Each structure stands twice: as structure tokens, then as C-alpha cells.
Amino acid sequence: MKKTLEKINELVERNIVQAYAIGGGMGQFYYIEPSVTYDLVIIINFATEGSRLAPLQSIYKWAEKNSYESVEEHIIIEGIPVQFLPAYNNLVVEALQNAKEIKLYDVKTFILEPEYLMAIMLQTNRPKDRERLLRFFEEAKFSVEKFNAIIKKFNLIKEYKIFREKYYE
Template identity: 40%
Template sequence: MERTIQVLNALEHDGLYTRYAIGGAMGALFFMEPLLTFDLDVFVQFPLTAGGLITLVPIYDALKKRGYSEKEEHVDIEGTYVQFLPVHNPLTEEALKEALDTQFGETPTRVFHPEHLMAIMLQTGREKDLQRFAVFNQQVKVDAAYLNDVLTRHVLLERWAQWNR
């Protein structure tokens, strides 16, 4: 996966997106026990366009030039199945903005804060988010004040209370 991250860093350096961070199950993996997943979810912020429209095509084209083809919204980059997800609401925008700098092997990368990963699980609210949330909540020490701020700001305190029962 290190070579995959090196490609992600190169795309950021080349300006295909202004910033990226790992989220989803692989983001959670930085903090909790291993869990089965087949996707590396990479959240990206695109440079602003005049019309406010976004497209993933430039990323796919740049990857194609490097020998990696897109198939059904996934790209096999050095043996890892990557899905690029544009930040799409205030919570994911904030999660990307405040993402943690970390390392994978010797390669720098970014991952969402555990508090943002939890908030996104709550907001997404699928059955698998609920299951992941339960384990994450048990295993990961979070900053309670920071989490409370995030949940308050994104109106997730009620769901937090429901899922914590």
C-alpha cells in the first residue's frame, strides 16, 4: 500500500486535487483492530472551478497515463483498490481540512481524525457503520471535548445518544 500512497501524494503534488486524506474503513484501521474491507477510500478536495462543478475525469486520466485504469469508479493503484470521493458536505470538508499527518512506512500521508471517522459513521448510518462504530467506540480513545464539538457542529448528538445505548 505504500506505493499506492506515493501515487496519491504525486497526484496531489501535480495539482489534481488540493488535498487528500484516507477515510472509511481503512482510515478506521489506523486506530482499531483489522477489519475486512476491499476499498481504500480517499477523500479529495478539488481546486475550485468557476462554475462550482466537479469531475473525477482528470484524476482518472492522470492515473491512466501512469498505467492505472479506472473500472466502475475504482482504480487499481499498485495492487490496492482505491475509490476517490470528493468531500461533499460540511462534515467531510472539515474532516479533510483537519486530517492528521501520519506515515505509512516511510511515506507521509493523511488520515481523518478518529473523532471525524466516528461522526461520519454516525452521519452515514448504514448497518455496517453501526457495527464498526460499536467496535471503534470500544477500542479507540477519543478526545471527548473535540468529539463533542464535532457532533454538536454537525447535529449528530442525538444519533450519538441512540447508538451509545
């Protein structure tokens, strides 16, 4: 993982990616007990403008130049399947802008804050996200006030109410 994170930082140094943060299942590991996940999800903003997905070509060219194999939507970087996801809506853009800098394996990296991860899980509402969200409420240290402000700002109050009714009441 250390070498993978170093290579992801290289994308920023080379101005291929403007900013990134760890999200998805690996993002949860920083806050709650691990569960099964296949890949490292990296949320990104690109250094160049243009079509939303076109800048991914730069990442794939970098990967090819560095002999990293592409398998479906993943690039295998130092043995870790990495999925690069452009910040795809306003919630994810704001989550990326507020990512916190941490050290993992003595490497500087960035991770989405727990309140944003939780709001994204609520928004995507996949079965695995609902399970993770339940675990966040039980295990993670997070600001209830911040979480409530985020779900209010991004119109997720109704989804949160449905989630609570289904799983807590």
C-alpha cells in the same frame, strides 16, 4: 500500499488534488483492529474549481495516462482499489481540513482524525458504519470532548442518542 500512497501524493504534487486524507475502512485501521474492507477510500479536495464531480475526470485521465485500470468507482493503483470521494458535505470538508499527517510505510500521508471518522460513521449510519463505530468506542483512543463538539456542531446529537439507546442501554 507504499507505492499506492506515493502515487496518491503525486496527485497533490501535480496539482490535480489540493488535499486528501484516508477515510473509510482503511482509515479505521490506524485507530482500531482491522476488519474486512475492500478498498482504500481517499477523501479529496480539488485544486480546480467547477462542478463537484468534474475534477474527478482529471484523476481518471491521470490514471489512464499511467496505465491504471478503472473498475466501477475504483482505480486500481499499484494493485490497491482506490475510491476517490470529493468532500461531500460540511462535516467531511472540516474533517479533511483537520486531517493529521502521519507516516505509513515510510510515506507521508494524511488520515482523518478518529473523532471525525466517528461522526461520519454516525452520519452515514450504514450497518458497517454502526459496527465500526461500536468498535471505535471500545478500542480507539479519542477525545470525548472533541467528538461531542463535532456532533453538536453538525447536528448529530439526536442520531448519537438513538445510537446509544439502541446499542448501549
